[in-house]
Amino acid sequence: MTSLDIPEGFEPHFRKSPLTDTWEPIYSRKTDKAVIMGLRLATPHTNSRGLIHGGLIAALADGGMGYSCAQATGWRSSFVTISLAVDFTGSAGIGQWLAVESEVIRTGGTICFAQCLVRADDAVIARANATFRVVKKDA
Numbered sequence: 001m002t003s004l005d006i007p008e009g010f011e012p013h014f015r016k017s018p019l020t021d022t023w024e025p026i027y028s029r030k031t032d033k034a035v036i037m038g039l040r041l042a043t044p045h046t047n048s049r050g051l052i053h054g055g056l057i058a059a060l061a062d063g064g065m066g067y068s069c070a071q072a073t074g075w076r077s078s079f080v081t082i083s084l085a086v087d088f089t090g091s092a093g094i095g096q097w098l099a100v101e102s103e104v105i106r107t108g109g110t111i112c113f114a115q116c117l118v119r120a121d122d123a124v125i126a127r128a129n130a131t132f133r134v135v136k137k138d139a
Helices: 054-072
Strands: 027-030 035-040 077-088 097-107 111-120 123-136
Touching: 027 054, 035 054, 054 077, 054 097, 054 111, 054 123
Parallel strands: none
Antiparallel strands: 027 035, 035 097, 077 123, 097 111, 111 123
16 A cells, blocks of 8 residues: 555545644545545644644544534534543554544444544554533524
8 A cells, every 4th residue: 555545435634624634635434334534644634753643533533523422423413522531552653544443332312432443553552432522503
């Protein structure tokens, strides 16, 4: 795999944000139960040591888990983060494929719980969990 290869099934991410504009291109792949986020690591994703920045991991994990809660509930609601915890278990560098693989644990009328693994190529470099408030969309 070259640094330009994007794994099969990933397409340009369907939502844009001013926070993530400088991190583009960001990709995602929808499954029945989740939205998997991905990107090819480059210089704008790194800290002063040339390793992926923890803030990037936290932001993508938060987004991926929130999108996964929306996917699991048919996109009928929005989700606002109540709590987010990230454990960093490794590091990654420029050229690696970063993927945020989320799983919705439980969702209800007011709260959604999710967790994810963050992988650089095939190595787990972080795990995260979050609680989201369900915000009903206007009819």
